[in-house]
Amino acid sequence: MRISEPQRPVHGYGLFLYRSGDGDTCGFLDGSPVLVPTSIEKDQNRRRFRFSEGRRPLRTLGDIFCPDMQTAGFVREAINEKLQREREEKIERELDAANAFQVTRTNVTRRRLYLFVHVDVVFLASGKTDTFSFALEAPSRELREDAQREFGQLLRAVGLTEIEDSDELLGRTATLERRNEGVVFKRWVAA
Structure with missing residues (x-):
């Protein structure tokens, strides 16, 4: 006889990409470590996590799930640096095109x-x-x-x-x- 233990959800931090004044930015979906990824949904042209907060109903969509704050902070910083480089490269390409x-x-x-x-x-x-x-x-x-x-x-x-x-x-x-x-x-x- 096999006894199954009730599955314990993995709680963590959700990150999402959003449009800010000067381009895309990566930010925390929620600062508390109670988010649980429950499904993956298609949102326009990309797949996103659907999160719930404990046993509460589904609340919002995010792009990245990290189980701990240190990893979430590192991932957020790395993505924002990449997005900033892409913005700077785009500006440089636009200037190059204007001066071509x-x-x-x-x-x-x-x-x-x-x-x-x-x-x-x-x-x-x-x-x-x-x-x-x-x-x-x-x-x-x-x-x-x-x-x-x-x-x-x-x-x-x-x-x-x-x-x-x-x-x-x-x-x-x-x-x-x-x-x-x-x-x-x-x-x-x-x-």
């Missing part, structure tokens, strides 16, 4: 001891235009090295390492980040 440009025209000019490469661009999000000029040859070593470094950065951003003719830049895309000291060109991958 396409090269529309190039021009090389020489004035005495200076050799300039002018690159006309159109910003894809706004349609605004701008021109970047690089003094690749100049009497000032500092000016020349700065311009060559920036032009090299532009080349890498559009996927090139060197060019024979400035027209090789036509139609290429990149993005930029404006900083106090100037512009930093970066590779842009369209979303």
